[in-house]
Structure formats: structure tokens, C-alpha cells
Amino acid sequence: MSQGALTRSVEKEAQGTFLAELRHRLPLETYVLALTVLVWVLLAIISPYFWTAGNITNILRQVSIDAILAFGSLFPIILAGIDLSVGSVAGLSGVVFSMLIANAGQGLLVAFVATLAMGIVIGIINGWATDRLGIPPFIVTLAGLQGYRGLALLLSGGMTISGMPAGLQAFSLSSVAHVPTLFLLMAVIGFCAHFMLAYTRLGRYMYAIGSNAEAARRVGIRVIHVTTIAYALAALFATISGLLLVARLSMGTPTAATGSELQAIAAAVVGGASLFGGRGTILGCFIGSLLFTTIGNGANLLGINSFWQMVIEGLLIAFVVYFDNLQKRRQAGMG
């Protein structure tokens, strides 16, 4: 082999390694984002109604509440835990909030603060039971999934609660500079959560505990505090999304957000979070939620059968998790 050929071969190999490394280093969010953009472009080409101001506003509004729920469910996932109760907590908050207004005649502010406080207490109980009592979070929050939904049905007598002030729905429909207020609210909440996770000690502790709880404990991280805060945040975010659902529909429904805990978890996972803990970002969560909302919107705009929509969502989750695993194995192979 001549000298030149050898150089070329080395160069080629180096280039290959660089590309391979880039492929391995890029976070999963990048691929999901690319997929979302691809779906958007495709829909914009296929449907003349997709890329219209009205429809984009719809998507932004529809994604907001789901994304907030997904943000909340991310914290326990980072800790290698899970919160299955977020959908039920959202439903219960909606019922408590609307009953405080419609039945107890309380003002918006009182109802708002009381409901948020209830959410935080629920979260603290979840976190405490998980860490201090050592019950697996799956079980603790499974109990919550049933219990809080039952409580919502019990309190409301299983009925929808109407009689919300008109201003509430007007708020959910308002826009600031053509961007729906709901979306801005979601963005602010998301930014705060992102900042907390990425730039504060608390955030780093969460990733540390999720990666190796025992190691985190040995270096002196107060695991119980961090765990409690993570579950409290999950419940708080669920409460907020429950309140926004009430605002959007102008009524409290005890069955609101049924099953949405799984969609929230799916959004987090599709957005790059690992159920084994230590991984996941707010941005990824948002992109995951956006992808699911887009698929729903696209299915409606293209007149695709709603049942196919569920199949597509299922395939998407399976595909992303498979892809993630593949990437991890490759990374491990590289050493």
C-alpha cells in the first residue's frame, strides 16, 4: 500500500469516526425534533389548512396543557421513579377548583391558591411515601391514580360542575402578540423547570440520584428532600394543568385527564428521558408533547381514522425507545 493511499484511508477513518461520534453524541431530542419538523413540513405540504394562523394557534393551545403535565412527570422519571397519579391529580384539582368557585362561592384567587396547596401536599405525600416508607413509586402513585380519581368522583358526585366565571374561559382563549396565553404560560413554566434542572444544585442532585442513588447518598445529598421536591413538583404541575383544563372547557369534569398520565410519560420518553433515571430534559418533553399533539391534529386534518392515530402513536413510542436503546448499545460498544 502506497503512502498516499494509507493517508487517505486514515483520513477517511477519522472522518467516519467523527461522524459516528457526532451521531452518538447528539442527544435523542435532536432526532425527535427532526422527526417533528419533518411531520410539520409533510403536513404543511399535504394539507392546505395545516400552515394557517388558526391551526397553529390551535396546536399551540392544545399542546400547552399536555406539555405542562409532561414536564411534571419528568422529575420523578429523572429520579428513576415514576408518577402515575398526575392525570388523577389533574382531575381532582379541576373538581376541587370548580367546586370552590361554583358551590362554595369562593373567589378565583382563593380557589386557585387552595387547589395549588392541595396539589403540593399530595406530591409531598407521594415523595415521602416513596422515600421514607420505601414503597416503590409505581405502587404509591398507582394507589394515587385510583384514589385521587375516586376522590374527584366522590366530591363531584360523578357530575360535571358548571358555573365558572366567563373570565376564566376568556383567559384560556386570550393571546399576547398573537401567541396564545396558555402557550406563554407553558413556556414560562417550562423555562423555570429547565433552569432548575440545568443550572441549580437541586437539578444536578436529581440527575445524580437518578444515575446512582446510593452514590448520591454517600456524597451527602439529602435524597429524601430531593425526592419529595420532585414528586411535589410533579403534583404541582398536574394541578396547574387541571386548572387550565377547567378554564379551557369552562367546567370541571371528574373524569378530566383520564389516562393522560401515560401520555405524559410517553411524551417524556419520546423526548429522550430514560425510565431508568438520570436522563431527560424539559425541552425533550416539550418536543415529545408537540409531536403527539401534531399527530392528533394531522390525523384530524387529513381525516385519518382516529383508531389509526392510536396505532401510529404506539408505533412511535416503540420506535423511539428502540432507537434510544440502539444508540446506548453503540455508545457502550465505543467504550
Add this chain to the structure above:
Amino acid sequence: MRKILLIAAAAFGCTMAQAGLEARAQDFSKTKIDVIVKATTSQYWATVFDGARAAAKVLGVQIATLGAPSELDAAGEVSIMENAISAKPAGIVIAATNAQALAEPIAAATKAGIPVIVIDSNANTDQYVTFLATNNETGGQKAADEIARCVKARTGNATGKVAYLTALAGAQSLNDRDKGFVEELKKYPGLTIVEHRVGNNMADRSLADSEDLLTRHPDLVAMFADNELEGDGAGTALSEKGLGSKVCLVAFDTSDTEIKFLRTGIIDALIVQNPYIMGYAGVWYALAAAHGVVFPKFVDSGVSVVTKDNMESPQMVGLLDPNKYVLSPFLGAQ
């Protein structure tokens, strides 16, 4: 033992009746009738319960009001039914959330000697006493006629694009409504169905579906929502987009939100069933059947069209608000 007592009571009741004595003399306070509905979370089913309670009061029987929280939960209703069968009530009044899943439990109850009155939604069996329900096909037909009338009133002729929303797949009553609607709409060749969405019986989903539908078909002239949660969602979408005066919306049932939309002109007509009578007559029939009365296999409980113009009339007020429902006294005692 209890069964023997029941039979004895039944025989006693018959003897009393034959003797021409007042039926009210019979003490039914130990007689229990189970009323099982599709979902405890909607006003519609609460009205069924209201009617059932009113009948229970008049007849002096005990009733248990049962049901799963969600209409999606067919398995939940099956287990409620199974539990009811083992408790051996004098009769069961049930609305089948899923025609196939509830067929076997209903047949099992009949086999166990418990008379079953099926209300509202039928199951794929004939092992019941009677099916007391809205003729849902008629309801769907009326919805189509109302849509044609509304579109004609607005634009001068009944032409344009129409969409309809189904709350849930696999429910017989909804299928019948849709069938009646689609068939009847063919009588108006100018109106064409361009879209059909199936939801999961949740208002937020039907809101999103309706929004997307209105985006896709900006020239839509009319929508039909086949139950109250779909009506809530579709109405909210129209009011959000300010399309209430442009798109004719006809919806089934009478939630608070729907009535509000009817009053504000977002909803143009509500197709209203009579759930109160289903509950009332259901309990009544169950007790009668337990004493050997034979009923025809189908009894129509009626369906009405409520518009903004007639919503305050005495006949309609009771349909919109069960608290104002007045049954004319026919028992003497009441």
C-alpha cells in the same frame, strides 16, 4: 331462602291484586331493584337516577344506583352486573355500555330468575323483559331534519358541507343515531357529509377534534354531535371561533353547557331523550315484571326537539331540568 320469600311475596301480591285490593297495600320495603347506568359522570344518567328514585318513592321499593365512572369501562359494568346477580335483587334496570360485553351477563341474570329491564342501550341478546329506550334512529333522523331546516333558514337553501361527531366507537345507541342521521340526510341532496370523527367521550378531545375539523373545512355549514360531551366540545369550539351564527350545530342530550349554548344561539337544536321516564318506568316495569307482568320487547320512551323558541314551554322545561319534571298524578296516592 330469600328467593322463596320473594316468590311467596309475588304470589301474595298476585292474590291481593286478584282480590281487587289496593296494590299499595303490598309492602315492598324489602324489595330491592338495582339500577345500573353506563357512566355516573354525566347529567343524563343522573336524570335516569332521579326518575328511578321518584318511582322508588311512589312504589315504596329500595333501589341501588350503580355504574362505572366512565362509559369506556365495559369491564367495570360487567363486574357490577355480576355482583348484582349474586346479590339477587328483585329486578335489574340496566343500560348496556357495550352491546357485546353485556350480552352474556344480562342473559345470566335472566337465567338466575331476575327480570332485566334494558334501558337506553341494548345488548346483543334477547334474554330480557323489555327494552325501554329512545328510538335512537328517530333521534338521528330528527337531527338531520333540524340541520336541514337551520341551514335553509340561514342560507336560503339546504346545501353545503356537514360533519358529524361520534362520542365513542361500539355503542349501539350512538351507532343508531348516526345511522338515522346519515340516512335521513340523504333526503337533502344539497347537504353532503364530508367528515366523521370518533372521540373517546371526553369534552377536551371533542373540542380539539371540532377545532381541527373547522380548520379543515372552513366552509362547513352544519355539525351534528351525537351526545352531550361531544355537544359541549363542539359548542365550545364554535364559540371560541365565533362561528355560532355561521355553522348550524345540532346535538344530543342536555348538559348545562349545552343548554347555555342553546340559549346563546351556539347550538341550534337539542335532540332530547327522556331519561327521567327511562329511570321511572324502568323501576316500575322491573317490579311489575317480577310479579309476572309481560311487556312488549320494545317500548319507545320518546324523543323531542328543543330549540331556543320552545325551550321555555312547559313540556320542554321538564326535559331540560329534571327537577322541574312533573308527572301528572296517575296513582291516586300521589
